[in-house]
Structure formats: structure tokens, C-alpha cells
Amino acid sequence: MRLKDFDYYLPKNLIAQKPLSPRDKSRLLLLAKKTGKIEHKHFYNIVDYFNKGDVLVLNNTKVMAARLIGQRAETGGKVEVFLLKKIKPGVWQCLIGGHKRKENLQVEFSQGLKAKILKNNLDGTWSVEFNRTGEAFMKLIEKIGRVPLPPYIKSSSAKASEDKANYQTVYADDKKIGSVAAPTAGFHFTPGLMKKLKNKGVQFECVTLQVGLGTFAPVKVDDITEHKMHAEYVEVNKITMRNIIKAKQEGRRVIAVGTTSARTLESVFNKKELRDYKGWTDIFIYPGYKFKIIDGLITNFHLPKSTLIMLVSAFAKASADKSALAGRNKIFKAYEEAIKKKYRFFSYGDAMLIA
Numbered sequence: 001m002r003l004k005d006f007d008y009y010l011p012k013n014l015i016a017q018k019p020l021s022p023r024d025k026s027r028l029l030l031l032a033k034k035t036g037k038i039e040h041k042h043f044y045n046i047v048d049y050f051n052k053g054d055v056l057v058l059n060n061t062k063v064m065a066a067r068l069i070g071q072r073a074e075t076g077g078k079v080e081v082f083l084l085k086k087i088k089p090g091v092w093q094c095l096i097g098g099h100k101r102k103e104n105l106q107v108e109f110s111q112g113l114k115a116k117i118l119k120n121n122l123d124g125t126w127s128v129e130f131n132r133t134g135e136a137f138m139k140l141i142e143k144i145g146r147v148p149l150p151p152y153i154k155s156s157s158a159k160a161s162e163d164k165a166n167y168q169t170v171y172a173d174d175k176k177i178g179s180v181a182a183p184t185a186g187f188h189f190t191p192g193l194m195k196k197l198k199n200k201g202v203q204f205e206c207v208t209l210q211v212g213l214g215t216f217a218p219v220k221v222d223d224i225t226e227h228k229m230h231a232e233y234v235e236v237n238k239i240t241m242r243n244i245i246k247a248k249q250e251g252r253r254v255i256a257v258g259t260t261s262a263r264t265l266e267s268v269f270n271k272k273e274l275r276d277y278k279g280w281t282d283i284f285i286y287p288g289y290k291f292k293i294i295d296g297l298i299t300n301f302h303l304p305k306s307t308l309i310m311l312v313s314a315f316a317k318a319s320a321d322k323s324a325l326a327g328r329n330k331i332f333k334a335y336e337e338a339i340k341k342k343y344r345f346f347s348y349g350d351a352m353l354i355a
Contacts, residue, residue: 001325006306008335011339014342014345015153016346017348018166019187023043024189027344028042029350029351029352030355031331044193047197050255051252051253052202055202055205055243055255056197056203056204057206057244057254057257058257058261059257059260060169060172060176061172061208063179064138065145066083066147068113072100072107072108082094083145084180089133089134090137091127094127095124101117110144115131125213150346152346167347169183169186169189173208176235179210181211183211183261185259187348205244206240207261209263210233214231215259215308217230219307225286227284229283233279234264235276236268237276238274241269244265244293254294255294259299262294262315266285287313294315296354297355299352300351300352301344301349301352302346303346309331313331313332316330
């Protein structure tokens with residue numbers, strides 16, 4: 001499979017710049033895996049497509065204010081440091097903006113935060129040591145950092161507080177902060193909609209995947225099977241594992257909210273260990289992959305050539321389909337129709353339910 005197989009043209013005016021209010025008024029495209037049939041609804045209609053006993057799996061991670069704007073200690077020039085993941089106490093893997101990046105560069109931020117670039121990791125990232133660690137560091141970056149919005153969303157420092165509220169799911173857990181991008185399929189949920197689903201008998205379970213470079217890094221190889229995912233941290237507790245296994249044994253559906261929840265389930269449950277799991281996943285799901293856990297997927301409309309559109313293309317393949325690209329063809333037909341009907345795309349855009 002070639003990278004060009006996952007490319008498509010999207011008019012720029014269909015890239016959503018802000019979420020709708022209320023969030024569940026976004027549009028919902030329903031894609032049937034078996035038939036390829038497409039329906040058009042609104043997200044609040046999703047209640048009608050759930051049954052009592054269905055398990056809805058959410059990624060409860062919280063986005064941190066990972067964009068830090070500082071100055072070179074010597075010259076005063078602007079430096080942007082983008083936190084990716086903690087390597088060890090006080091040391092983070094980061095992206096660094098600008099052309100004069102170098103090892104041993106000292107960077108100063110507001111409120112006494114300082115950093116030193118330790119080394120070039122030779123993969124586009126840098127190891128950076130800060131003068132604060134632990135909870136004190138996390139509290140400080142929440143004060144002085146900015147939410148790392150995708151580059152296709154245009155914002156400004158004047159909207160920083162608004163961005164922090166918008167670029168977060170309503171069920172994000174303060175104890176699970178650490179993502180540098182949001183699990184955006186969850187943006188469509190409101191407390192009221194979640195209450196309706198619970199009243200219908202839908203069971204909610206939470207997993208954690210700290211969204212990092214693995215999710216949004218571009219694919220740079222023509223043969224997609226050669227792409228290597230950056231590892232991302234995941235947590236699933238044994239009670240959640242037991243509940244999901246029980247649902248599968250009883251023939252109840254497990255529906256993932258977003259590609260991050262799907263990747264977590266498919267990677268962790270491969271291990272078949274009924275215990276609290278804390279570790280890393282670099283699972284890359286593309287057409288040909290056989291899903292073991294999820295029966296349905298709620299997702300947004302993804303960027304061309306991304307690992308995310310490859311995952312949904314893999315999931316859209318029905319068991320009776322002979323071609324590995326059958327799911328990809330269904331997805332691209334759905335995308336073509338969504339573009340014709342002027343759906344809103346990407347992080348703040350509309351949603352799909354594939355089942």
C-alpha cells in the first residue's frame with residue numbers, strides 16, 4: 001500500500017476553526033461496515049444507535065499547555081519549546097522552533113522557569129532539561145504555557161484561555177494530564193448527551209493514552225508498512241479490562257471513541273493480562289489489520305495521508321470483504337460525500353460512526 005492511496009483533496013473552507021456550541025450539534029455521518037451504506041444525522045442522534053449493554057470506551061487524557069515561549073538567555077531571541085513526553089524527572093523530549101537550535105542552549109521563560117537543551121535526538125526531537133520537576137513543573141506550565149493547537153487552526157495569544165477550554169473533552173481527567181493533542185472524537189460529547197446514553201443502559205469505560213508524536217507525526221515513506229510509530233504512554237486498569245472482556249464474552253458491543261481509544265484497546269488487550277497495565281504502545285494500524293476488541297468506532301474526519309485515516313480505513317473493512325482496501329474505499333466514498341455536503345473537517349469538525 002502506497003501513501004498516495006490515502007490522499008484526498010479538501011477545500012480549505014471545510015477545515016473547522018472552532019467547535020460548535022453546544023458540541024453535540026455537530027453533524028454525524030453513519031457508515032455501515034457490512035454494506036457501505038451512508039446516513040446523515042446530528043451527533044445528538046447517536047443515542048438512537050446504541051443498545052442497552054453497549055460499552056463506550058473513552059480516552060480520559062487531558063491536554064497540557066505544552067507550548068512554551070521563551071528567550072535565549074544570551075541573545076534574547078524568541079524560542080518555542082513544545083513538550084512531547086517526559087524522559088525522566090526534569091528532562092523532556094521536545095520539539096524546538098527556530099533555526100539556531102543547538103546543544104547547551106539556555107532558554108528562559110516567565111516565572112523563573114529555565115531550560116537547557118541537552119542533546120539532538122536526531123529524529124526531529126531534542127532532550128531538554130528544566131529547572132523544575134514534578135507537580136510544581138506541571139502547575140507552572142499550565143499557567144505560562146499555551147494549548148498546542150494543530151497548525152491548521154488559526155488562533156492568537158488573546159484567545160489562549162478560550163483555546164484551553166475548547167481544546168479539551170468534557171470528561172478529561174485532571175489526574176491524567178499529559179497529552180499534547182486532544183482525543184478529538186470526544187469533543188462531540190456533552191454532559192447532557194452522556195446522561196442520555198447512561199439512562200439508555202450504555203456502559204462507560206475509560207482508558208488513557210497520552211497523545212504524543214505517534215498520533216500526529218506525518219508519514220514520510222511511500223510504502224506505509226515501513227512507517228514506524230513513536231511510542232505513546234497508556235494506562236488501563238484491571239477493572240476496565242475485566243468489564244470489557246465480560247462484554248465481549250456476552251456478545252455486547254465495544255465501541256471506541258476515537259482512534260486513540262481504539263489503539264489502546266487493540267494493543268493492551270493483545271497482552272491478555274488481567275491486571276493494571278501501565279506502559280507504552282507503538283501499534284500502527286493500517287488496512288490488513290484484524291481488529292480483536294472494538295466493534296464500532298466514533299471518529300472525526302482526518303488529514304490526508306495520516307496514520308489516522310489509515311486506521312479508520314482498516315476498521316471499515318467488513319469480514320466478508322475480500323480486498324484489504326475495501327475499507328479504504330468505503331471511507332473515501334464517505335469522505336467524498338461529506339465534502340459534497342460541506343461537513344466540517346479535522347479536530348473541531350464533524351463526526352463519523354463506523355459500525
